[in-house]
Amino acid sequence: MRGEAVGRVRVEFGTLGSVAAWDGEGAPIGLRGPRHRAVLARLLIARGRVVPVDRLVGDLWVAPPEGAVSALRTFVAALRRALEPDRAPRSPARLLVTEGPGYALRADPQSVDAWRFEAALESASGAAPGRALDLLDEASHWWRGPALAGFEDESWARAEHTRLEELRLTAVERRAEALLALDRPSEAVPDLEAHTADHPWREDAWRLMALGLYRSGRQADALAVVRRASGMLRDRLGLEPSPRLRRLEADLLRQRDESDPRTDQPWSRATAAWERAVTADSRARLESTVSLLREVALTGPTGLAAAREQRIAAIDAAEQRGDPELTARVIGDHDVPAIWTRSDDPALASRVVAAAERALAALPADASDAVRARLLTVMALESRATGEPRARRAAEEAERIARRLGDPTLLAFALNGVYMQCFDRTGRAPARDAIGAELVELSRLHGLSGFEILGRLIRVQARSALGDFAGADEHAAAADRLAERHERPLVAVFTGGYRAMRRAAGDTSVAESEAAYREAAEQLGSTGMPGVERGLLPLALLCLRVWRRTPPEPVLDPDDRPDWGPYAPWVQPVLLAFRGQREEAVEALRRAPEPPPDLLAEALWCLLSAAAIEIGDRETMSRARAALEPAAGELAAGSGMLTAGPIADWLARLDAAAPR
Numbered sequence: 001m002r003g004e005a006v007g008r009v010r011v012e013f014g015t016l017g018s019v020a021a022w023d024g025e026g027a028p029i030g031l032r033g034p035r036h037r038a039v040l041a042r043l044l045i046a047r048g049r050v051v052p053v054d055r056l057v058g059d060l061w062v063a064p065p066e067g068a069v070s071a072l073r074t075f076v077a078a079l080r081r082a083l084e085p086d087r088a089p090r091s092p093a094r095l096l097v098t099e100g101p102g103y104a105l106r107a108d109p110q111s112v113d114a115w116r117f118e119a120a121l122e123s124a125s126g127a128a129p130g131r132a133l134d135l136l137d138e139a140s141h142w143w144r145g146p147a148l149a150g151f152e153d154e155s156w157a158r159a160e161h162t163r164l165e166e167l168r169l170t171a172v173e174r175r176a177e178a179l180l181a182l183d184r185p186s187e188a189v190p191d192l193e194a195h196t197a198d199h200p201w202r203e204d205a206w207r208l209m210a211l212g213l214y215r216s217g218r219q220a221d222a223l224a225v226v227r228r229a230s231g232m233l234r235d236r237l238g239l240e241p242s243p244r245l246r247r248l249e250a251d252l253l254r255q256r257d258e259s260d261p262r263t264d265q266p267w268s269r270a271t272a273a274w275e276r277a278v279t280a281d282s283r284a285r286l287e288s289t290v291s292l293l294r295e296v297a298l299t300g301p302t303g304l305a306a307a308r309e310q311r312i313a314a315i316d317a318a319e320q321r322g323d324p325e326l327t328a329r330v331i332g333d334h335d336v337p338a339i340w341t342r343s344d345d346p347a348l349a350s351r352v353v354a355a356a357e358r359a360l361a362a363l364p365a366d367a368s369d370a371v372r373a374r375l376l377t378v379m380a381l382e383s384r385a386t387g388e389p390r391a392r393r394a395a396e397e398a399e400r401i402a403r404r405l406g407d408p409t410l411l412a413f414a415l416n417g418v419y420m421q422c423f424d425r426t427g428r429a430p431a432r433d434a435i436g437a438e439l440v441e442l443s444r445l446h447g448l449s450g451f452e453i454l455g456r457l458i459r460v461q462a463r464s465a466l467g468d469f470a471g472a473d474e475h476a477a478a479a480d481r482l483a484e485r486h487e488r489p490l491v492a493v494f495t496g497g498y499r500a501m502r503r504a505a506g507d508t509s510v511a512e513s514e515a516a517y518r519e520a521a522e523q524l525g526s527t528g529m530p531g532v533e534r535g536l537l538p539l540a541l542l543c544l545r546v547w548r549r550t551p552p553e554p555v556l557d558p559d560d561r562p563d564w565g566p567y568a569p570w571v572q573p574v575l576l577a578f579r580g581q582r583e584e585a586v587e588a589l590r591r592a593p594e595p596p597p598d599l600l601a602e603a604l605w606c607l608l609s610a611a612a613i614e615i616g617d618r619e620t621m622s623r624a625r626a627a628l629e630p631a632a633g634e635l636a637a638g639s640g641m642l643t644a645g646p647i648a649d650w651l652a653r654l655d656a657a658a659p660r
Helices: 034-045 053-060 068-083 113-125 129-140 155-181 185-198 203-215 219-237 243-253 266-277 283-296 301-320 324-332 346-362 369-382 389-405 408-420 429-446 449-465 469-486 491-505 510-524 536-547 565-578 582-591 601-615 618-631 647-657
Strands: 004-006 009-014 020-022 096-099 102-105
Touching (some): 034 068, 053 068, 053 102, 068 096, 129 155, 155 185, 185 203, 203 243, 219 243, 283 301, 283 324, 301 324, 301 346, 369 389, 408 429, 408 449, 429 449, 449 469, 449 491, 469 491, 491 510, 491 536, 510 536, 536 601, 565 601, 582 601, 601 618, 601 647, 618 647
Antiparallel strands (some): 004 009, 096 102
């Protein structure tokens, strides 16, 4: 975690346990005696506000002795020496500052464990369960003991100690909620048992433990927990259990769990009826499974990952039946709209394409043209960013069939395949914008909400590349409205990323733009889309700095250890060139493949241009210029998630470095 930078020293502060400080290497900073720690703790509690000298003196001593103010100044001076050891004599302090009538600690929010903990808890409250669990697990490790240990009974620390401890207990319960939402109840129970033993008056903790036990198949234990909690409240406090706890007891007696969408709902009753009526090895069960997986993939991160895992199993099961038409439907009916041009699982995508090709070859002559068109579209979608001519031809053929048949749903699906193959060269934003516009119009006419969202997102990307941010704003807002109405949570990943990129493309400072990117990237941790998650944030930061002609070294801080993911081959030449490692940069440029034909092609060519210009590699400059020339009027922002600036600027840089 990045701490407060002071010259070459980074300082982090701890209040989730004993009051402590660490330097940039993680080594403890000596704070001397308890009075020094008390001053630091008091200033940390103030959160950057000035604490007057007389207030500090009153807090440190019940009856201040003669010379207390001088002693306080001595403590402050010692703290400054410890926190800023490289500060030149008589130069102003940058961290523990004197201001007006007192002192203030200008700590960065990310440098104080308690502040980071609060931010993580707040982020978790609005995150998907998987992301919330990750945030809460990480945040729990920052606790080293009771908050402000050693000072919790001091009048000036008591309220903050109580507040932080309450947040800690809340985090335990929110973590249990996340585990229950992820259908991992047995993992939630042990921590809740310890939690309720230590804090028996927290009614919500008892409720969550009862739910965890019930969903783990321990109905009797769950009922006993609810009754124990109710009895304690009545016998020891004279309070009646809340309506929520009483309702849970009644539900458990009836073997119901109203808070669990899996139980005693129309869906579960219909599922039970389907299980009874449809035999395990029937064609109907297999085709219904595909329809279910299509819907599951749209529900969010967990559903998307589960659908991807089960899809290939359904295809394998269909192929084992030896019925090419059934196999074709199982493959082709998975018409989940696709916006990102990097595959989430390339190996799985290859298997799906191979199965589609086998099914297509085996279809009888009288098979439906619609079935053929769906197979061709799947081949185009799953061959994204490969540049294979076969995939492009498949997309074009599927589109022709769909237009001839006049089937709007089939045409929308086929247009998705055409979009995915519309990256054969740079500068194709107008063509993609036209695809997006047709998808929006077609979908609005025929009620295809998923494909309307896709069309809107395509237009966000295309209008960004064309520099029309007003138009992109309109489509992003429309996509968000549709996503809320139809419960499509993953749309916010792309619209949030777009808004961060829009700020970076404007006249905001590098620091403000980086902050926007980092905020948007918080949604990437558990999207269920590895093709989107890996490497995108550091790539966005690097593109921003290279475009703005800002040294990229801050991105390379060893403590950050950025994961460049699949973009490493195009990133390494830039990093080496700007470090002055010319020979290594030349070799890295030689090894770097052509950027794949996808949404980030322009941005990656800009990075290669930057490296080539830095080391004077004319051959790479020539290739980069030829690749970028078709997009001369666009921004390197076609992904809608990051930008490397106007491509015309890069062409000018290349011409200046190596005149044609």
